[in-house]
Amino acid sequence: MPALKYLNVEILLLLSTCMLVAEHVVHVSLPVTAYIVVPAATWAVYTIDRLVDSRTTTLTTGRHTFHRRNARWLIPTAGVSLLMAAVLAALSFPATFWIAGGVVGLWTVLHIPLQRSHRKRWAVVKDLNVGVVFTVAAWILPLTQWWTSGSGVSVLEWLPMFGIMLCTIVMDILFLSQLDYNHDEQQRLPSIAVALGWSTMRRLQFLLLALILAISVIMSITTDQPLRAFIAALPALLYSAARFSGPVDLQRVVLELVPTLWILILWT
Secondary structure, three states, rough: OOOHHOOHHHHHHHHHHHHHHHHHHHHOOOOHHHHHHHHHHHHHHHHHHHHHHOOOOOOHHHHHHHHHHHHHOOOHHHHOOOOOOOOHHHHHHOOOHHHHHHHHHHHHHHHHHHHHOOOHHHHHHHHHHHHHHHHHHHHHHHHHHHHHHHOOOOHHHHHHHHHHHHHHHHHHHHHHHHHHHHHHHHOOOHHHHHHOHHHHHHHHHHHHHHHHHHHHHHHHHHHHHHHHHHHHHHHHHHHHHHOOOOOOOHHHHHHHHHHHHHHHHHHO
């Protein structure tokens, strides 16, 4: 069913991949349930936000229509996902994980007013904050485990990879916003692409690409792990993927899946 793309399952794959990479980089071992709790809670919160959005607006985009038509089963499914996440977390997570998860949860709640705002001036902050929250959500449990376990990995060893991931996620968001540029402009929807304009978006993308390449080269030299240098190819691939000609929906899926190559690059 083509409409299933609005469930955004590929985002959960990206989130899980980012968690695996973070776990690998800081040399810790998360409980298996973490890979159920975090994606399930993320999907539930995302779906609930979309359901509320579809009820409080008259927009007739594919996403809004999908959530209106399928609210009857999406609402209980989101509720079950949240309940399952809470139960599994209560049974398997230490107190430190609850505190860390609470910080990200509060951050997400504070983000909702930005998400609801239709003011163009907030669009840049809103979309950039999505990238920051997503990256922090992927890293918060591995870093909490790293902090409490004393794995021996220094901040300087994991911080560059965190920076690469954050920049790539933000660049991904910029590309996705550009795909929706014409639609958002016609519907008068606030987005970072509409707020900044096409030329500024391009300059920002090249700046992020240059930053990622620089960090990757430094990592390949300072960590004595040349394999890390291949990370530099990922943003270039992402940039190329965003420019290929094809259906917008296909481009969107490609953009959301390409960052999962991190796991292949780091674990080859």
